[in-house]
Amino acid sequence: MANWWKEAVAYQIYPRSFKDSNGDGIGDLNGITEKLDYLKDLGIDLIWICPMYKSPNDDNGYDISDYQQIMAEFGTMADFDRLLSEVHARGMRLIIDLVVNHTSDEHPWFLESRSSRDNPKRDWYTWRDGKNGAEPNNWEGIFKGSTWEFDPVTEQYFLHLFTRRQPDLNWENHDVRRAVYDMMRWWLDKGIDGFRIDAIAHLKKEPLLADVPNPDKLRYAPSMKSHLNYDGLLDYVDDMSRNVLQHYDIVTVGEMNGLFADHAEEWVGEHRNRLSMVFQFEHVRLWEPEAGLRPEPAVLKKIFTAWQEALEGKGWNALYVENHDLTRITSRWGDTEHHWRESATCIAALYFLMQGTPFIYQGQEIGMTNTRFNSLDDFDDVSAKNMWREMEAQGKSEEEIIAFLTNTGRDNSRTPMQWNTWPNAGFSEVKPWYHVNANFEMINVASQQQDPDSVLNFYRALIKLRKQERTLIYGRYELELADNPQIYAYRRVLDGAEFVVLCNMSSKSARWTSDELPLEWAQCVLGNYPQVDELYRLHPWEARVYKLA
Ligand code: TEU
Ligand code: CA
Structure with a gap:
């Protein structure tokens, strides 16, 4: 079934790091409003902003002390109302983060x-x-x-499943749910267009709160089995849906770690009346606990294809490769040393043209990369600091800890947005709350606006193409070249129209044959190399899109 949110391209904003409008070094709501034309021009239809509520900021706003007030650093409710109406005036929509697994300890x-x-x-x-x-x-x-x-x-x-300053709400309690639903309606009646539902996977806890098995005799043992996608969780979702969600034309995206393709339909199947989409975690937690490793294309093929097939004709995918909890994708999957631009654009083509609503995280569209950390003082994120303490207690050296957090730390994606080559990357007139990535003079919006071959202009082209071609929105996904170890290829098919997307996910050139997948030059509608020579060979991190019929 066609839906506005299926046709939308979404953009995630981390307000603290997006744009400072009043010179205090902290991004804010008016800063977002200032940049709406940039987003509109890029082709964005749907904006998700991370928490902007009143908060003591133990976890950068994910610890909320008042759901109906704006964090003073970010502005006022009047600023929010203006942002919302400016978004709507441009024909875009706005969703906000619903953080109701826990509150702040100051709530x-x-x-x-x-x-x-x-x-x-x-x-x-x-x-x-x-x-x-x-x-x-x-x-x-x-x-x-x-x-x-x-x-x-x-x-x-x-x-508290997260920090000690984020006590978990008891979802068994009906008064809790009623209070949460009242708050949700208050925002919806204001005119917001939906929610990204934070940590929804954790709302339900094992009822006896019993010890988990602890074969390694740890002081505290991994407890996910007792609260991640625990049996009965969907009853809460149904309750929320019946009481609130179903009564509005909105989009909802649940943050759903612990859900696999085989059960995806239960969450987002269209007839279930539950959520519009989920952010699944399979492709971003591939290498735990050895973070930082690049997944083999074969592994990605398996995961994405399973999700695409599981929801074909039944439900809808949320497509993403970055967010504020993950490292930058070009650093994670790509090759920032030798093929920064090519790998940033190749990964873009790979995930963006699958079936689902693509989400872009701020800075991803210019290929922002991980940052550099020299000491403990360079980390801000509470989870990094806790991890540091934990690793120190295990006897790890400072070097080892820095190396681990460099590859995994959430701070990597929280450095200020790189707007231009001015001081502080144009994010703020004063020293920002968090350091700017040293590469901002090379990687920034202003420079990439000028450059036809930039990562930014490649995203622009992808968005434009997707908007022009219904096949790239609603078409069925079919994996191609399944056994090719370097190339991730897939077809999109709708009512006789067909596209093929080809991505060389490696830093070496890659081949296939015309027997495996015959193509013609004239069919190529988009690519990330200025000059291409061989029809059946891809350069390192080359991506091409073909329109077959
Ligand atoms: O993240 C929560 C989250 O990612 C868990 O659902 C996940 O299962 C866990 O991280 C596994 O490692 C959200 C926000 O995105 C994050 O920024 C917040 O810190 C967190 O909730 C707490 O609100
Ligand atoms: Ca500010």
Whole structure:
């Protein structure tokens, strides 16, 4: 079924690092408004902004202390209303981050809950007695350490899957859900166009909160089995859908780690009335815990093809390769040393033209790369700092820790947006809250606007092509050259129209034969090399798109 959000190209904004409008070094809502023409001109239809709510910023806004106020550093509610109406005035749409697995420990709900054991909101969070003078169970949190924090006021522990300043809401409690739904309606009635639902995979916890198996005798053991996509989670989604989502023409994207293609239809199947799309994690967690390794094309083929086939005619994919929790894709999958431009554009063609709604993370469209860290002081992210402590306790050297976090750290994608060659990359007139990547004079929007062969102009061309060709939106996906070890190729087919996308995912040239996949030069409608010579050979990281019929 056709839908506006299926035809949209989406762009994710991390407000703190996008554009500072008032010279305090921190990105803000008015900064986003200033750049709407840039986004419109790029071809963006849908904008997702990461949390802009009131927050003590323990986890950069993912710890919310008031869902109905704007973080002072980002501006005011009037600024938000203006942003929303300026987005709509340009024919674009805006979705916001719904962070309801947890609140900040400064949220009034939590302040009440912690105040006494018999407070009416006590049960809005999960409180338990300790066990033998220690935590109620042995769960390790997502950001390391225990998932429990002792609170001296009432001498019990509260549950937090993320930082100790992000206590988990108790979704079993109906009053919690009602309060969340009221808040959601408040935003929807304001006119926002939907939600990206944060950490939705973790809302449901194993009911007994029992210890997890701990064969290695760790102090705290990996606990995902007890709260990642746990049995019964879909009941919460149905409840939210019945009470809120179904009553609006909106788009929803659930952040769904722990979901695999074989169950994807249950989440986004059109007749299920649950979510529009999910951000699945299979292609971004390939190499855990040995982060930083490049996946073999064969592995990517397997994952993407499974998702494409699972949802064909049934539901819709969210396509993405970057976000604020991941390292930069050109550093991760590409070759920034020898083929920066080619690998940035090749990866773009690869994921962008599959069936689904493509999301671009700020800076991805200019091929921004990972940054450099020289010491612990260079890291800002709370999860990096926790990881540092953990690795230090394991006896790892400073060098090893820096190397690990350089390859995995979330700070890589949180450096300020590189707008031009001015001081601070044009992000701010003053020293930004976080360092600018040293390569901003080479990689920035202004320079790439001028250059017809830039990464930015390649994205522009991809977006334009997708908008012109229904086949590239709704067409069926078919894997081609399945056994080629370097080339990822696929076909898109719709009512007799056909496209082929070919991507050499390696730094060596790659061949195929006309028997395997016959093509003609005249059919080539887009490529990332200015000059191409051999029809059946691709240069390193070359990508081509062919229109067959
Ligand atoms: O990330 C949560 C998230 O990625 C988990 O759902 C995932 O299972 C986990 O990271 C596995 O390693 C979201 C936000 O994107 C992130 O920025 C926040 O820090 C986090 O939630 C807490 O709100
Ligand atoms: Ca500012």
